[in-house]
Amino acid sequence: MNTPLMHYLVWPLVKFLIAFIIVQVLVAAMNWIERRLLGLFQARLGPNRVGYKGLLQIIADPVKFLLKEDIVPASAEKVAYFLGPILPLIPAFIVFCLIPFGPPPTFTVTRVNVGLLLILALTSTGVYGIILGGWASNNKYSLMGGLRSAAQMVSYEVPFGLSIVGVLMICGSLDLVTIVRYQETNAWNFLPQIVACFIFLVAMNAENNRTPFDLPEAESELVAGYHTEYSAMKFAFFMLAEFSMMIVNSCLMVTLFFGGWTLGMFGIGLTTDVLRHMGMFGGILGTLIFVTKVMLFMLIYVWFRATFPRFRFDQLMDLGWKWMIPLALGNIFVTAIFILAGQERLMYWIGIVSIGLAAMYLFKPKPKRAAAPGKVAHAS
Amino acid sequence: MSTLTKYSDIPYTGPAPTNREPYVPADAEKMNARGAEIASRISGVTQETGQDLPTFVVDKERIVDVLRALKHDLKFTLPLDCFGVDYPRREQRFDIVYQLYSIENNERVRLKVRVGEGESVPSSLPVYQGLNWFEREVFDMFGVKFDGHPNLRRILTHENFQGHPLRKDYDPAQRWLLTEEGVAKIIPQIDPRFAQEEAESDFERVTLNLGPSHPATHGTLRIVVTLDGETIVGADTEIGYLHRCFEKMSETHTYQQVIPFTDRLNYCSAIINNVGYCMTVEKMLGIQSPARADYVRLILSELMRIGDHLICIGTNLVDMGALTNFWYLFQPREEMYGLIEACCGARLLPSYLRIGGLAVDVPPNFLQMTQKLVDSIPRFLDDVDKLVRTNRIFRDRVEGIGPISAEDALDFGFTGPCLRACGIPYDVRKANPYLGYETYDFDVPIADGGDTYARYLVRMEEMRQSLRIIQQAIDRGLPTGPVIVDNPYVALPPKSKVYNEMESLIYHFKLIMHGIQPPVGETYFQVEGGNGELGFYIVSDGTKNPYRVRVRPPCFAIYQAFTKMITGQTIPDAIAALGSLNIIAGELDH
Numbered sequence: 005m006n007t008p009l010m011h012y013l014v015w016p017l018v019k020f021l022i023a024f025i026i027v028q029v030l031v032a033a034m035n036w037i038e039r040r041l042l043g044l045f046q047a048r049l050g051p052n053r054v055g056y057k058g059l060l061q062i063i064a065d066p067v068k069f070l071l072k073e074d075i076v077p078a079s080a081e082k083v084a085y086f087l088g089p090i091l092p093l094i095p096a097f098i099v100f101c102l103i104p105f106g107p108p109p110t111f112t113v114t115r116v117n118v119g120l121l122l123i124l125a126l127t128s129t130g131v132y133g134i135i136l137g138g139w140a141s142n143n144k145y146s147l148m149g150g151l152r153s154a155a156q157m158v159s160y161e162v163p164f165g166l167s168i169v170g171v172l173m174i175c176g177s178l179d180l181v182t183i184v185r186y187q188e189t190n191a192w193n194f195l196p197q198i199v200a201c202f203i204f205l206v207a208m209n210a211e212n213n214r215t216p217f218d219l220p221e222a223e224s225e226l227v228a229g230y231h232t233e234y235s236a237m238k239f240a241f242f243m244l245a246e247f248s249m250m251i252v253n254s255c256l257m258v259t260l261f262f263g264g265w266t267l268g269m270f271g272i273g274l275t276t277d278v279l280r281h282m283g284m285f286g287g288i289l290g291t292l293i294f295v296t297k298v299m300l301f302m303l304i305y306v307w308f309r310a311t312f313p314r315f316r317f318d319q320l321m322d323l324g325w326k327w328m329i330p331l332a333l334g335n336i337f338v339t340a341i342f343i344l345a346g347q348e349r350l351m352y353w354i355g356i357v358s359i360g361l362a363a364m365y366l367f368k369p370k371p372k373r374a375a376a377p378g379k380v381a382h383a384s
Numbered sequence: 385m386s387t388l389t390k391y392s393d394i395p396y397t398g399p400a401p402t403n404r405e406p407y408v409p410a411d412a413e414k415m416n417a418r419g420a421e422i423a424s425r426i427s428g429v430t431q432e433t434g435q436d437l438p439t440f441v442v443d444k445e446r447i448v449d450v451l452r453a454l455k456h457d458l459k460f461t462l463p464l465d466c467f468g469v470d471y472p473r474r475e476q477r478f479d480i481v482y483q484l485y486s487i488e489n490n491e492r493v494r495l496k497v498r499v500g501e502g503e504s505v506p507s508s509l510p511v512y513q514g515l516n517w518f519e520r521e522v523f524d525m526f527g528v529k530f531d532g533h534p535n536l537r538r539i540l541t542h543e544n545f546q547g548h549p550l551r552k553d554y555d556p557a558q559r560w561l562l563t564e565e566g567v568a569k570i571i572p573q574i575d576p577r578f579a580q581e582e583a584e585s586d587f588e589r590v591t592l593n594l595g596p597s598h599p600a601t602h603g604t605l606r607i608v609v610t611l612d613g614e615t616i617v618g619a620d621t622e623i624g625y626l627h628r629c630f631e632k633m634s635e636t637h638t639y640q641q642v643i644p645f646t647d648r649l650n651y652c653s654a655i656i657n658n659v660g661y662c663m664t665v666e667k668m669l670g671i672q673s674p675a676r677a678d679y680v681r682l683i684l685s686e687l688m689r690i691g692d693h694l695i696c697i698g699t700n701l702v703d704m705g706a707l708t709n710f711w712y713l714f715q716p717r718e719e720m721y722g723l724i725e726a727c728c729g730a731r732l733l734p735s736y737l738r739i740g741g742l743a744v745d746v747p748p749n750f751l752q753m754t755q756k757l758v759d760s761i762p763r764f765l766d767d768v769d770k771l772v773r774t775n776r777i778f779r780d781r782v783e784g785i786g787p788i789s790a791e792d793a794l795d796f797g798f799t800g801p802c803l804r805a806c807g808i809p810y811d812v813r814k815a816n817p818y819l820g821y822e823t824y825d826f827d828v829p830i831a832d833g834g835d836t837y838a839r840y841l842v843r844m845e846e847m848r849q850s851l852r853i854i855q856q857a858i859d860r861g862l863p864t865g866p867v868i869v870d871n872p873y874v875a876l877p878p879k880s881k882v883y884n885e886m887e888s889l890i891y892h893f894k895l896i897m898h899g900i901q902p903p904v905g906e907t908y909f910q911v912e913g914g915n916g917e918l919g920f921y922i923v924s925d926g927t928k929n930p931y932r933v934r935v936r937p938p939c940f941a942i943y944q945a946f947t948k949m950i951t952g953q954t955i956p957d958a959i960a961a962l963g964s965l966n967i968i969a970g971e972l973d974h
Contacts, residue, residue: 046711144592148614215705216777225703225959227599311771313778314705316956317614 016101019113023100030295031247032062037299038306045310069240077233081140088137089234089241095126096248103255106265106291107276108181110284120178123256124165127211130249131157137242138230149229152219152317156210159324160217164207166332167200170339171260174348184264188275194261196342196351198358199335201261203328205304208253210324212246214305216312219320254301255294262297265290407668407905407924409436422493426453432496436667436907437483439494444480444505447497451482451511460484460493462810463797465936466508466518468526469906469923472552476500478528481921482508482515483908483936487794487808490815494908504529514797517944525550525631540624540973543567549632556632570608572618575951589617592955596625600703600959603969607946607958614954619947626973634933638899639665639739642933647733649935650971652695653688653914655681655724658737663818664909664920665739668902671871675863677741682819683754683857684724684736685911686850690761691717692914692966693801693843700840700963701772704781704956709768716761723753739900740875741868751858758854765847782837786949786961793834797941800916802965805842806834812912824853836964874900899928915939915966937971 036051036059043050051058076085102119104112116122131154138150171193172178175186187193194201210217221229231242258264267274274293279286315323342351409415412434419438423431429440429450442450454460462485469479476498484493497505507530508515519530520539527548530536538545542562547554571591590611595601604625610618630649634642646657659681666673673681698713721731726747728736736743747753772778788798790806803810811828813821829845831838868875872891881888902924910919916938923932942965950958 042707046708047715048711144590218705219956225600225955310708312706313701313772313775313781314956315777316781316954318954319777319780 016113020101023105023113024097026105026295027100027248027251030251030298031244034247034251034302035065036062037302041303041306042310045307066240069237072236074236074238077142079142080233081142084136084140088133088140089238089245091133091136092130092245093241093248095129096245096252099123099126099252102180103252103259104181104184104264105294106287107279111265111287111291112181115179115181117177117179119180120168120172123252124168127249127252128157128161130245133245134230137234141230141233143233145226145228146230146232149221149226149232153213153230156213156217156219156320159321160207160210160328163203163324163328163332164211166329166336167203167207168260169336170197170200173336173339173343180259180264184259184266185276187263188266188268189271190349191269191352192261192263195355196348197261197335197339198355199331203332203335204257204261206328208257209305209308210320212250212253212305214250215309216314217320218314219317250302250305251298254298257301258294258297265294267293405903405926406434407903407907408434409907410670411436418491422458425457426450429495435494437492437494439496441496441498444497444499444503447495448506448508448511450495451508454484454493455511458486459488460486461794462487462799463512463514463795464492464917465919465921465934466515466522467921467934468522468528468550469932470526470550470552478526480505480522480528483919483921487810492908499528504531506531507533509533512797513795514941514944517940524548527551540627542624549629556629556636570620570622572608572610572620574610574618577952578612578617594955594958600962602699603967603972605943605962605967605969605972607962609955609958611955616950616953616955616958619951619958621943621947623943624973626969628974630935630974631933634930636929638928639902639930640900642930643737643739644733644735646935647735648970649937649974650692650914650918650939650968651732652968653692654733655684655688655736656911656913656918658735659685659819660909660911660913660918661920662737662739663911664907664922665900665902667909668905668907668922668924669739669874669900671740671869671874673741673869674865674867676865677867678819679857679863680727680742680746680750680867681737682821683854684727685819686854687720687723687754687757689914690847690850691720693847696914696963696966697768697840697843700960701768703959703963704778706772706778709771712764712768716757716764719757719760723757726750726753738868738875740871741866745867746862751862754854755858758851758858761851762848765844769844779837781956781960782840782964783835784833785836785953785957786964787833787835788945788949789834792945792948796945798916798945799938799941800913801839801842801846802942803916804828804830805838807832812910812917816910818911824856826853836960839964901926901928910936913938915942915968915971935974937974939965939967939972943967943972
């Protein structure tokens with residue numbers, strides 16, 4: 005049972021397969037959930053023809069993608085064109101090996117002590133596929149989509165990475181399991197690192213080209229951006245990669261800021277030790293907690309999409325370079341000061357106060373709409 | 385005698401129209417006097433009396449001077465229209481008609497230049513740049529050349545099209561095989577502001593086609609842009625992809641049969657087009673539609689205006705990525721079409737109006753249904769307004785985008801919300817009230833800036849004002865009486881009478897076979913469409929078919945300014961600005 009072969013090869017492979025299947029189910033489910041939920045937001049129905057409440061849409065879509073004619077533009081650069089959709093898939097799948105879904109060691113595929121760095125390195129390669137696809141299609145819209153995507157992903161990679169630094173400083177480790185275990189004995193990281201959490205939320209939207217950062221595929225401007233010329237399964241690959249990356253980023257969000265598979269703080273509640281005491285059931289419970297949290301963040305993606313208009317490219321860049329990066333650097337600076345002073349727990353108050361202020365802003369009584377709106381003057 | 389009556393028991397006692405009587409407008413005397421006044425101030429014009437507008441015949445050599453004098457001395461700052469009429473039996477067979485409007489004095493004027501075959505007219509672009517596309521259209525349709533026009537090529541028809549379709553001797557049955565062969569590529573002219581950088585830059589500029597089949601060009605528009613990065617350094621527009629020969633087709637149909645064609649002009653507010661066309665013919669016939677018909681026309685016009693603005697704002701927001709608002713705005717529009725369906729059975733293209741009134745009476749619960757709509761629409765408007773107007777991303781996307789100054793807007797012939805967004809409160813409903821708009825209390829919203837945001841605000845507020853008008857109308861109650869004039873030479877008798885009474889059958893037959901025959905003459909009438917002044921100019925030769933129908937589509941004037949508005953901005957800006965102009969291809973391309 006514990007031969008090195010089993011330990012290093014067979015078990016990880018089995019676990020990876022299980023994780024892979026779970027993630028693929030999540031992707032498919034997410035597709036359906038997003039469409040139904042958007043329907044709810046937008047006062048319409050969403051898919052409801054195939055199966056109960058349109059649930060079989062999950063199967064109908066891939067079948068359609070598989071059976072559709074795969075059109076390759078005559079003037080496309082063939083090799084790069086084929087690589088385009090495949091490249092983003094590879095890192096999206098590998099990354100799942102590194103994410104702890106439940107209490108270790110049973111419910112993690114591998115445990116790498118520089119896991120976070122590895123994840124960052126892998127996810128940032130996804131952009132190559134988009135650039136290649138955009139360029140190889142020999143279409144101006146695709147090219148512009150690819151270029152936008154490249155600039156955007158490179159720009160937002162910086163605040164994305166910087167926002168994590170604060171967490172690393174507090175937890176003192178790049179190992180995701182250690183980070184989660186730190187959070188269950190202290191507070192979840194979104195409290196001391198509320199600013200980083202917010203930056204991470206925005207940057208992960210930008211990384212995934214989701215509204216309001218969906219400029220690379222802005223359908224009203226660039227037709228479909230980098231995947232304009234892709235059809236059938238190749239297009240599905242792009243979609244698959246996008247949804248997988250959404251799940252990866254949600255997983256990271258949960259792991260880094262929201263306590264991973266645990267449901268407790270300051271050593272109280274469903275911590276890893278409590279879950280381990282429950283044996284196998286505890287592990288599955290932890291995984292379920294993790295998946296639930298991940299799905300919550302997936303819903304936030306959908307919520308964003310239903311709410312916001314799209315940025316303009318220069319505004320997007322302004323936001324990234326002029327606001328997000330300085331903010332992230334400032335966060336690191338402040339965190340460093342607190343750590344030097346040995347007063348890390350004081351930082352919780354930052355989070356509590358920020359959440360309080362946000363709540364006050366959200367629930368403050370709104371003034372009634374004035375008869376004449378701001379700029380419009382009346383003349384008769 | 386009693387069998388002549390159609391919709392009431394009161395016998396029709398008016399005169400029977402005898403063919404080919406000259407048309408005498410109701411206010412001909414007043415217009416003659418005003419025309420004489422203007423003629424005394426402008427030299428080189430010959431007044432044409434007996435018209436519904438002060439009308440002058442001008443020598444073609446003098447036209448630019450006369451236009452300049454009218455613009456500067458008499459404040460005719462808004463060029464409304466320029467079009468042709470063909471009289472092949474005359475020696476100088478073409479009338480090039482200019483129509484101008486003065487916002488300050490609230491008056492219109494019509495100029496006619498007579499030219500013969502092969503002659504050309506000096507271009508009026510130095511005075512009004514807004515006549516650019518109108519002159520191109522005259523060239524396209526009649527083959528009259530304009531000297532000094534910088535870009536005199538076909539506009540609505542294909543480049544390889546042979547002949548000039550609106551000439552009377554053009555055979556509409558001809559077919560042309562039109563391919564891309566030999567068609568010059570459109571290469572946008574680089575704006576002088578960016579011409580310098582080109583030489584210094586190492587980077588190649590890209591020319592990109594937006595449309596005619598592009599997600600943001602609702603309808604079929606084509607914009608060719610030259611890009612430096614994402615900045616538009618040069619742009620050109622090409623239209624005509626949806627040209628359906630509205631004007632030519634009208635000449636071979638009876639007056640009544642033209643109504644469905646008008647539906648398809650601005651298909652987002654079809655009833656307003658119906659109203660404009662029917663009222664023009666009614667003006668010519670000298671008849672007044674019954675109070676009940678006017679009342680319904682007014683309510684449906686305002687609802688249609690709301691629907692038009694809902695589409696404009698909804699699609700504009702979709703183009704900016706705010707997809708949800710689209711459905712919030714389409715929900716009330718859907719219900720509005722439900723009301724129209726209850727009235728006449730059709731939704732998008734109702735053709736509900738008839739010359740002289742309405743096709744059928746409204747359903748008994750018309751007012752309740754309207755009240756329900758009026759009560760429900762504000763909620764959707766407020767939802768969207770709250771969702772986008774406080775949204776920083778939206779504000780950044782629209783403020784200062786696609787701006788046009790008030791002077792330019794006037795010069796380009798802007799009307800409607802786009803002009804009002806520049807701060808000029810011109811609204812046909814206030815300036816030349818029809819359908820009894822003068823008895824309703826409403827404001828004309830204006831905004832300053834002339835940018836996309838101003839246009840959004842104006843449209844939003846206009847919908848609220850339209851709701852105000854409808855609410856007042858509902859409070860007054862539905863007038864009783866027939867919905868169509870009691871005139872057997874205009875309106876079809878009801879079927880029950882056709883089957884039972886000889887005279888009714890004869891009138892029915894006569895109207896179907898010989899149509900409505902207005903007196904000989906010409907007239908122009910304008911209504912406030914969803915996008916601005918929608919005018920119809922009709923020439924009648926006394927027969928059942930109109931001799932010439934000219935529609936003044938507001939989009940046409942607005943869209944020609946588009947390239948100017950977007951040069952120097954980025955593609956997303958251009959898309960946002962395009963949405964806010966509400967270009968409806970059906971109207972743009974006639």
